[in-house]
Amino acid sequence: MEDDAELFYRQLPKVELHAHLNGSVSVATMERLIARKPHLNIDHSMTAILKGQRRTLDECFQVFKVIHQLIDTEEDLLMVTKSVIREFAEDGVRYLELRSTPRADSKTGLTKRRYVESIIEAIRQCKEENVDTEVRFLVAVDRRNGAEVAMETVKLAEDYMLASDGLVVGVDLSGDPNVGHGKDFLPALQKARNCGLKLALHMSEVPSQKEESELLLTLPPDRIGHGTFLHPEVGGSQSLVDRVREKNIPLELCLTSNVKGQTVGSYQKHHFPYWYQLGHPCVLCTDDKGVFSTSLSMEYQLAAATFGLSREAVWTLSQQAIGCSFATDAVRQQLQQRWALLLPEVFPTSSCLHREPTALQTCGQGL
Numbered sequence: 159m160e161d162d163a164e165l166f167y168r169q170l171p172k173v174e175l176h177a178h179l180n181g182s183v184s185v186a187t188m189e190r191l192i193a194r195k196p197h198l199n200i201d202h203s204m205t206a207i208l209k210g211q212r213r214t215l216d217e218c219f220q221v222f223k224v225i226h227q228l229i230d231t232e233e234d235l236l237m238v239t240k241s242v243i244r245e246f247a248e249d250g251v252r253y254l255e256l257r258s259t260p261r262a263d264s265k266t267g268l269t270k271r272r273y274v275e276s277i278i279e280a281i282r283q284c285k286e287e288n289v290d291t292e293v294r295f296l297v298a299v300d301r302r303n304g305a306e307v308a309m310e311t312v313k314l315a316e317d318y319m320l321a322s323d324g325l326v327v328g329v330d331l332s333g334d335p336n337v338g339h340g341k342d343f344l345p346a347l348q349k350a351r352n353c354g355l356k357l358a359l360h361m362s363e364v365p366s367q368k369e370e371s372e373l374l375l376t377l378p379p380d381r382i383g384h385g386t387f388l389h390p391e392v393g394g395s396q397s398l399v400d401r402v403r404e405k406n407i408p409l410e411l412c413l414t415s416n417v418k419g420q421t422v423g424s425y426q427k428h429h430f431p432y433w434y435q436l437g438h439p440c441v442l443c444t445d446d447k448g449v450f451s452t453s454l455s456m457e458y459q460l461a462a463a464t465f466g467l468s469r470e471a472v473w474t475l476s477q478q479a480i481g482c483s484f485a486t487d488a489v490r491q492q493l494q495q496r497w498a499l500l501l502p503e504v505f506p507t508s509s510c511l512h513r514e515p516t517a518l519q520t521c522g523q524g525l
């Protein structure tokens with residue numbers, strides 16, 4: 159049975175800005191895929207990291223290889239995207255930015271264009287079926303594939319930005335942070351920027367990316383994924399922090415992902431409080447809800463429990479995420495109105511409001 163806290167976090171309207179499509183596939187959907195492809199001999203332990211388990215970053219990236227084998231047709235993509243969107247909506251996510259790396263597969267005839275089109279079609283179908291969340295799509299550049307593919311991917315993103323009625327809004331840079339160097343992707347990312355695509359870049363996910371982060375900040379990105387090793391206490395630098403703050407670049411923070419992927423030693427050691435205390439825009443996200451067996455409600459609950467956030471502070475955090483999205487001003491305004499309407503539902507009686515400021519709130523910038 160759902161307890162009061164779980165209900166609060168699920169009812170809380172939320173914005174998800176950092177979700178990799180193939181990493182977000184639930185166990186239930188995996189079961190359907192596994193049943194469709196029994197010859198692959200894949201079982202659940204190969205597609206998700208359960209509660210209490212951890213893996214090295216390398217092992218985590220192996221998981222994606224397995225998942226990609228299961229999702230290799232247009233039909234799979236349509237089914238998977240629709241299920242992921244529905245699950246986020248059921249978890250109270252009212253605005254969702256999904257990201258995914260276009261893949262081609264000669265065995266099934268899947269092309270990168272059909273890959274993107276299948277995702278756009280799934281978003282459209284969910285809208286027609288009145289699934290209660292507004293969805294946008296970021297086309298992902300996988301660092302592993304090098305500069306040339308990055309440029310092709312950006313061109314694809316540009317085409318679909320113009321041909322998707324505003325559903326494609328940006329480009330992501332992701333993939334194994336130990337592979338490749340950001341400088342190789344600068345021309346492609348610059349091109350994306352120049353044609354009006356927003357940039358959400360994974361940065362400083364591992365300690366060795368300091369120089370790369372300095373370079374990527376010259377673009378600058380519109381949002382930063384993780385930014386785990388930006389600050390001086392963990393080997394980053396004050397100048398990196400200063401630049402991120404000057405440009406007010408929001409951080410997408412994924413607690414469970416970082417702890418399970420072992421780039422952060424424990425929840426208490428996560429960099430969320432470092433940035434939150436500075437009053438810097440921080441958005442809680444799931445990263446890969448399927449792989450890391452989490453949900454956005456769970457991430458909010460985890461952050462609140464670990465860092466002593468009041469329910470009011472949690473509300474403000476979720477509302478502030480609207481302003482960090484890549485939605486148009488009109489959509490942001492609609493979301494703000496939606497939040498205002500939902501406030502009495504989430505806080506039915508004033509006794510539910512926890513008014514004493516926590517240590518973090520007093521340090522924070524009115525959060």
Ligand SMILES: CC(C)=CCNc1ncnc2c1ncn2[C@@H]1O[C@H](COP(=O)(O)O)[C@@H](O)[C@H]1O
Pocket residue numbers: 178179180181215218219222257258259260298300332333334335360363415418419445446
């Ligand atoms: C392994 C680990 C700790 C993951 C969390 N941190 C991540 N860091 C960088 N890229 C990622 C991460 N999680 C997912 N991705 C990217 O998203 C892809 C899966 O989603 P998709 O196929 O693009 O739809 C992966 O192949 C990888 O390129």
Ligand SMILES: [Zn+2]
Pocket residue numbers: 176178332360383445
């Ligand atoms: Zn990510």
